Amino acid sequence: MYIKKILVAIALIGVVVGGIIVYNIYNAIFAPNTVFEEDRVFIEVPTNAGFSAVKAQLQPLLKDMSSFERVAQRKGYIGNIKAGRFPISKGMNNNEIVNSIRSRNIPLSLSFNNQESLGELAGRISDQIEADSVSLLKVFNDKEFLDSINMNSDNAIGMYIPNTYEFFWNTDAEAFRDRMYKEYNKFWNETRIGKAMQLGLTPKQVTALAAIVQKESAKVDERPRIAGVYINRIRKKMPLQADPTVIFAKKKLSGDFEQVIKRVLNADLQLDSPYNTYKYAGIPPGPICMPDISSIDAVLNFEQHDYLYFVADTKNFGYHKFAKTLSQHNVNAKEYHQWINAQGIRR
Structure with a gap:
């Protein structure tokens, strides 16, 4: 009888211990293990990262790192880490967290606007994906x-069409560039190429002209009219005489693209640069900035009119006054110069 009681006691202890073990295992795997308040957060696991790098990102997000580590070990994650951007939802358990960071690499929306140089573009993109600038x-x-691809350092920036694109966070530099070239070819479809041909321009020339239009006006609704002025000048074999090209030439020659130039001086018009459209006829060898789609389409769908000149409108900020004759333009220009002198703008 005594032995029987001992055996029963041992059995009961075994059941209790087993229950505790099962309970602990269940908690380790299925109990919620997050501490953040947001509905969802993301971790970004670098290419070739080790488990320590994953733990460092998870540490502030989890209640119990040791239980997560045990589950990750049992599920074979520690030796099979994937790079990417992975979501973790509030209230997830360790099993769900491991499953998510192992297989749910979610793409992000990457965007960029009209950057002035490839260096600026590289910086903008590196802030959004793993590839560094x-x-x-x-x-x-x-x-x-x-x-x-029949491009060069002068016109390469025109390959990047400002927009919002879907990318995986762990996209490398070459993959990003190659995808942008595909998007460029997609953008320059049969319709747009046909319109460029009607203008007697190549897509690269349209992009370079669109960059000038972009710099001339921030008003999207005015850009087709400004584009029309430049198309008229090209058809009459007149120089473009665009101030933004002179500003770009000055920045490029100095190597300082950070300088702020609010006024073009007469001395600047003598700068010896193929980008100086006062000194050299035709469209510059490349874009002076990355034009956005509205500027490119403004050139392709330019407003047909007889204007050959324009100058900033001092009474309608952001817009311009247009003229068909040089005499009328000189009247408008005099008004603008009086205004800018009154503002004390010397450079």
Whole structure:
């Protein structure tokens, strides 16, 4: 009888211990293990990262790191880490967290606007995906690649069409560049190429002209009219005489693209640069900035009129006064110069 009681007691202890073990295992796997208040957060796991890098990102997000680590070990995650941007939802348990960071690499919306240089573009993109600005700039300027697509360092920026695109966070520099080239070819469809041909321009020339239009006006509704002025000038074989090209030439020659130039001086018009459209006829060898879609389409769908000149309208800020004759333009220009002098703007 005594032995029987001992055996029963041992059995009961075993049941209790087993229950505790099962309970602990259940909690480790299925109990909620998050501490953040947001509905969902993301971690970004770098390419070739080790488990320590994953733990460092998860540490402030989890209640119990040791239980997560045990589950990750049992599920084989520690030796099979994937790079990417992974979501973790509030209230997830360790099993769900491991499943998410192992297989739910969710793309993000990457966007960029009209950057002035490939360097600026590289910085903008590196803030959004894993690729760093140095590696991005290197592939942007890769001569072998540019030669293969009939582009060069002057017009390469025109390959990047400002928009919002879907990318995985762990996209590398070369993959980003190659995707942008595909988007460029998609953008320059049969319709747009046909309109460029009607103008007697190539897509690259349209982009370079659109960059000038972009710099001339921030008003999207005015851009087709400004584009019409430049098309009229090209058809009459007049120089473009666009102040933004002179500003770009000055920045490019100095190597300082950060300088702020609010006024073009007569001395600037003598700058010896192919971008100086006062000194050199025709469209510059490349875009002076990255024009957005509205500017490109403004050139392709320019407003047909007889204007040959325009100057900033001092009474309608952001817009311009247009003129068909030089005498009328001189009247408008005099009014503008009086206004800008009154503002004390010297450079």
